[in-house]
Amino acid sequence: MAGEQRALMVVAVALVDHAGRVLMQRRPADREHGGLWEFPGGKLEPGEGPLAALVREVDEELSIEVSPGDCVPLGFAANDAPGIVAVAGAPRRDVVLLLYGCARWRGEPRAEEGAELGWIAPDVCESLEMPPLDVPLARLAFEYAQANG
């Protein structure tokens, strides 16, 4: 329906290496959720499907190439679920975050300007501060990393 308010759809990837670590990105300090560690990704553009958005976002944010066939849906999180606590100062809106796992890519991941990248081991994950929807998805990411790293 015209003018209907829909949830913001965001797609993200858990890239895993052979040591079972997961690539995470620290958001630039001056942005929403600044300083928090998240799975790389971003918003779907109008008319775009989640896999197309994922391929585009990893190219833009990490300068790497992934094939849709190498990306496995791991799960999703939405902020109307019980237990999801918004970060102070973040706008109130419905967001759905779709997480994919991926163990194959071309190129060397590079951080975009102002961001930082880290290969995160499972034992370090607990100590990272993340945006609310990335928190429940981290468990799925590390399970995938353990099975596919």
Ligand SMILES: Nc1nc2c([nH]c(=O)n2[C@@H]2O[C@H](COP(=O)(O)OP(=O)(O)OP(=O)(O)O)[C@@H](O)[C@H]2O)c(=O)[nH]1
């Ligand atoms: N990963 C993640 N993103 C969230 C959560 N909650 C929430 O509002 N978002 C928002 O979802 C959007 C993700 O898209 P994005 O990564 O392309 O956004 P951005 O601010 O980096 O880039 P932009 O300049 O395109 O807006 C951001 O506006 C982010 O703040 C969450 O819990 N996890």
